[in-house]
Amino acid sequence: MQSKQSNLELLRHSTAHILAAAVLEMFPEAKFAVGPAVENGFYYDFDLPRTLIPEDLPLLEEKMKAIIKANYAFEKAELPVDEAMEKFKELNQVLKQELIDDLHKAGNQTVTIYKSGPLVDLCSGPHIESTGKIDPRAFALTKISGAYWKGDANNQQLQRIYGVVFENKEGLKNYHNLVLEAAKRDHRKLGKELDLFCFSDLVGPGLPLFTPNGTIIKDELQKHIEKVCRGYGFQKVSTPHLAKIDLYEKSGHAQKFGDELFQVASHYKQNYVMKPVQCPHQTQIFASQPRSYKDLPIRYMESEKQYRDEKPGEIGGLQRVIAITVEDGHSFCTVDQVKQEVKNMVEIIQNFYTSLGMWDNHSVSLSVRDYAHPEKYIGEASDWDECEKMLQDISDEMGLNAIKHEGEAALYGPKLDFMFHDSLGKEIQIPTVQLDFATPKRFDLQYSNNEGGKSSPVMVHRAILGSYERFIMLLIEHFAGAFPLWLSPVQVSILPISEKFADYAEEVRNKFLENDIRVKLNDKAESLGKRISEEEKQKTPYIIVVGEKEAAEKTVAVRTRGIKDPASAELRRGEQQTISLEEFVEKIISEIKEKK
């Protein structure tokens, strides 16, 4: 596996040289920078006499194919620095000269160069044997972008060409399918088509408005999480979106967030900020009453919006927003209770992601401190040792197989981070459980302990789905908009064959409404076929057709949305089946309840 991956890397990096050779044919004045292998392919940076246009790419691809066909050998040579410098001066490659100079300064007396056909390049290699080893049907140039020389914005700007390379044409085909698939699943596109959220120029960028459909998904997720967490003793609270800056100076967030904080000036000499996180508000509810060890753990949860002044260039879709609805929870407990609290939270995360079919591919990170730099953290080393051991024990006892990552802990304590993969293989890192000894002390939180004195509680932070905006984006893309029944804005659509069956359609509709099933009656003056196709486009889980036979027999003809093919946004249409209305209602009630 290791060696195969390296072969592919060789192939990709070698193709970068072939691109450079093709560019040289097209622009004899071209200056070359660097051209490494990256995920799926490579890039190469050039200084060119004119700005590239997309139409250049197929031309370059043709030239590359010719170079591949010529099957030039990759010939390696090792040259003394001054000789190499002379060579690249001859070639008028000023950027390469600068690189040779850098290598020299770093102590190198010789450098390696590779020649392949018309191109001589400064490169440490290794390469494939000859250009002919590349399958001309297995590569493609994909993108043009800008890049700074040596990645430094003070340097001159270069033009970068990206390409992808695979072992064979099937590899390239799969890649193209994946790209198409991702485009089809793009949450901005589906969000519009399924009418889940919208933006308004008058309201502003980064401020999504959840439409009725999107609000249903958000509310269903929230109800689900709240129900699960209530079972573990979490109590919902509700706090405002403003606080005096004093709150965040005390918590340390004012310093941490800096310019990301939205400052709000009152006309009455009060300086507010919009909350960037929920934790400080929740500490104030804890602090509002005297607490005893008998009351602990006290667990709060909340789904409220937070606001951060994000850079306009970074705002887009639901990926990065200014108004972030965060599902956040905290347990205030004694040191002795921490372990059970963490275990409960891991269980909640496990249950939640299992119910969405995402747990199978999970991995866990035990994020501990950087042992070489204890000064980067607050708190006692003994507390840290104890907490890290506790998280390790939890990983062992719960079979989490957490991988230790040094230096990944939070300022105030170690944590468990959970990673998943969506149906396109993209990594999602959202849930986290974090130990925090510092915040309760900053806020002077106390409880009467069982020895008649006062103690500080420990605070355990937990995130399950993180922000609703980002999570809904992930769900849209993961399910390609074909949400599970319990999350679907419309669960059942009823299509009467004609007006004659309006009464029975109404009867069926009421039956669903009585059972809190989200139903839509599509009795528009359009052909049945058109209405079916409309509902299919909306990815409605069940489409019900009612006509003479159904009305007479109190049945429904059900078209099931079909099982999602994980490799495709297209849905295989399920069977059409006629069953009794009674039976069908029971079936979907149980499906909703079980979150299938």
Next chain:
Amino acid sequence: MQSKQSNLELLRHSTAHILAAAVLEMFPEAKFAVGPAVENGFYYDFDLPRTLIPEDLPLLEEKMKAIIKANYAFEKAELPVDEAMEKFKELNQVLKQELIDDLHKAGNQTVTIYKSGPLVDLCSGPHIESTGKIDPRAFALTKISGAYWKGDANNQQLQRIYGVVFENKEGLKNYHNLVLEAAKRDHRKLGKELDLFCFSDLVGPGLPLFTPNGTIIKDELQKHIEKVCRGYGFQKVSTPHLAKIDLYEKSGHAQKFGDELFQVASHYKQNYVMKPVQCPHQTQIFASQPRSYKDLPIRYMESEKQYRDEKPGEIGGLQRVIAITVEDGHSFCTVDQVKQEVKNMVEIIQNFYTSLGMWDNHSVSLSVRDYAHPEKYIGEASDWDECEKMLQDISDEMGLNAIKHEGEAALYGPKLDFMFHDSLGKEIQIPTVQLDFATPKRFDLQYSNNEGGKSSPVMVHRAILGSYERFIMLLIEHFAGAFPLWLSPVQVSILPISEKFADYAEEVRNKFLENDIRVKLNDKAESLGKRISEEEKQKTPYIIVVGEKEAAEKTVAVRTRGIKDPASAELRRGEQQTISLEEFVEKIISEIKEKK
């Protein structure tokens, strides 16, 4: 009835004279300003040689009783202005001299004075016959405060003494009970005792934090409203708390709210404000897709926070807050649909307030335009005529008996306003249904009409409970904290007689949990009596005691909170009753469902 009320006013104003006489005895240097009758009693303003202290009031009351006992006649005399001026110069009453001067300037040649025992006062009367007509057990001095001479802050400050006077001692007793009752029901006091909400100095005034108990009440109200409104086709949406100032310049709210708007500056040259109302955001959801007449009415509802920069002096408890959670809804419809929409909204209001037992005492205002000043409104006179007639018809058809109030309409259209009375008789004006032709036009909202053209929808605004903060305040005071079962944070408390019955207590608890009943197990190491009294103080609707007999027979001994006595915050403890667990669970499930 009219004449009796006037008698009481005479009594009250005459008692002000008696207070003045008593003050003169205590402070011979006292200067008198004015002393009118007010609701429940009177006040009198004085210029005194020292600041009054609360201990002065009983001393003055004793002197007043002596004056009453002396039964001085109120003797009226009419004097020419110069003679009266001479008299009050003799008495050294400079403020009265100023009043005589004012009367003279206003054209009076004579003034009336009243003499009663030692006091001569400038007064137009009338009065009671003699001081003895006042029942000495039926009055009390209640409060000292400051007041400006002639109500002008540029004038000297005077001291005001308030008193109450009734026909007999029962009247005074009832008044005292009402005051005590209001104090007991004060939402700030009960809010703390029942742990419903809190404030934090670090977060800031006017920014309530809803604790778990308060959040349950808020969420139950919201769930109830949303369920009722969903039945009428309302769809929930969710919008952010920020928008560009442009949104409110277009809606007109920027001009209307002025300094009440919280301005939020971004670091990226964007001027935001925190939303002061929900309507403009909702128009943007309507505008986000093409709409057809076939889609109308489109009805949105939302329970989100709004923010207003209130004067610090006006902020207090939940009465006036900066963060206002408003339940707001709008219907976008055709002109033909308006009537049915309004009727639906009236029905929703009727159902909601009936379920809280508040509908019985309602009254309705049909708030129409000021016909003498049509320039104060926007829109066509014919539209106004039609809308006002429509609301009148609705009132007639639905038996609302709406009273027409000229000049009370909104800028953009007429409205129906609903008034109720809480259990202390205080008027509550919250729900409203308003017609609005203007906002859709300001935002260029359109739909394709059935003639192939474009039309502007009508917007019908409706508020049901208004803001959750104020509504919860009213509920706390209306129910004196003894919320109906469906709103109670804890619905049932289980008190095992001793540890021996922990298993059965747990079994009972699980039975409630399975049925989504909010249950608390109070198994603290305290006597049963103490725990019962604790739960009674928390006004838990049902307290369940389980011991040997109950465990053996699978029953529960239920102590019902008892029916609220509308005249008192005290609850008459209901019967204690032993019934089967099964039966009890069914009973309270049905009570919760029926919102008893």
